[in-house]
Amino acid sequence: MNSYKKAQKRNKVIVGVILIIGGIIAVTPFIWMMLSSFKTNAEIVSMESGLLPKEWTFQNFIDLFEKMNFGVYLKNTLIITAFSFGGMFLNAMAGYGFAKYRFKGRNSLFIMILATMMIPGQVTMIPVYLILNNLGLTNTLAGIVLPGLVGAYGIFLFRQFMSTISDELLEAARLDGASEFYIFTRIIIPLSKPILAVQGILTFIAGWNSFMWPLIIANDEKYYTLSVGLQLLQGQYGNNYALQMAGATFMVVPIIIIFLTFQKYILQGFNVSGLK
């Protein structure tokens, strides 16, 4: 048994070494991005650039706001993200409706919702643009937000979670004269904290990263999001790698911080979705 344990220990060490090498490969792009964002562009393009900046500079980050309109992009991104939380609330409402009521058409409507997951974005892209164009919503923030406001996957996860809440609780509240909406906001929402945490983080990440609709709908720079702005930056300052890396760092680092802070909930989300 002793030699068995020793072999086990040795295996763990070998696996650990492989994982560390893989991990270094995985984080190298991030590290390189961050270090480069503190270098001057002259240093990056010179032959003598090393791993660490010779002289740490914040000028690239200042340039993001002075040469480019990153302040505007940041504001738009935050507005879009805030609206996505409204969308999450609509997903939660729909999930609750399907989880806790029996009504005519329930199953067929739910299957229809699930079926929308199969539709590739490329098919809906052009028609949605035409619809928004007819509604006069192209080049508006509303046009950017509306198409992705609700989603089948979110509704599905909310329904799964909310079906586990006991019916007696809701019956008792109804006997006490509570309205249906009151029950939803005062009983269901507080009980759904775990799924709300998961969905909230995913909603934030998706809103922060949103690229496709802002790209299609926003013709005017005043509606650009950070992603679209960064793509513009790459076009305008193609040879200023330091500025590009500052822009990328500005987008990536907040998400990594949020991820590391809330990782427990994100990883739990994989168990909530029942994918075992």
Added chain:
Amino acid sequence: MKSANKKAPYFFISPAIILLLVFSILPIFIALFISFTDLSLAGLADWSRVNFIGIDNYKNILADPIFIKAAGNTIYYVVIGVPLVVIISLGLAILINVGDGRFFSFMRLVFYSPSITNIVAVSVVWTFLYNPNIAIGLFNQILDLVGIAPVSWLLDPAVAKLSLIILALWRGTGINMLIFLAALQGIPPEYYEAAELDGASKWNQLRYITVPMLKFSIFFVSVTTIIGWLQFFEEPFVMTEGGPLNSTTSISLFLYRNGFQLNEFGYAAAGSLILFVVIIIITLFQLRGQLKNNENEM
């Protein structure tokens, strides 16, 4: 349930249903309709200039050399990319599942982190890493250290596709690794203990216990990854714009270009429906294979 208000459920579901109807269901019918017309920017301003042209869009697109090139590239992405994603993410999951200490849960975060980062930011960073100039691009600097000549990562038509696949692998393995990890943790440890007592090697344990027990997750990951690669868009869009010589143009990029840069809405809609049909056929085909597999086991 009988005391619940009859209208209440409709109140809760209608906002989501209406939005999905308008932005997911209705668009399919619109796409189908406009794919039989020559709708372009001119037609958008004046609907009387839109003509029905039957299946001309479909005929033209299937004869369009760039569409055929894009379809070939997309097949290349799927054939090379999907097996690599499945093998690497499963391999990482198995390695991480070896231990349960702090180190192993930390490594899980490390490998997952590329998945959540912004694709545009990541593409900008990788374009920089792939820079062929040895003073600028990190990858060629590393190759130079070990004495290998610089590679034209994104500029050589033969290499550019692989360069995009490497980036997509880096970004795509994390989430699938988590799916495999959840599945691995669901395998009863008694199976391995029994195999260990019978003297089964680690390789045989992997072959006869782990892989069969993970059949459903492997199926799930393969299907979602194939669908994802069929829609490959942002990486070529930001990094190569489909070049050099359309060697990295994917079907999605082709559709975007025709739809929003050339404003050939009808033409692009026809192409998108072809992609949709392909996705449905592949999914059904795999689903059937999976069901058949299950029957054989009974």
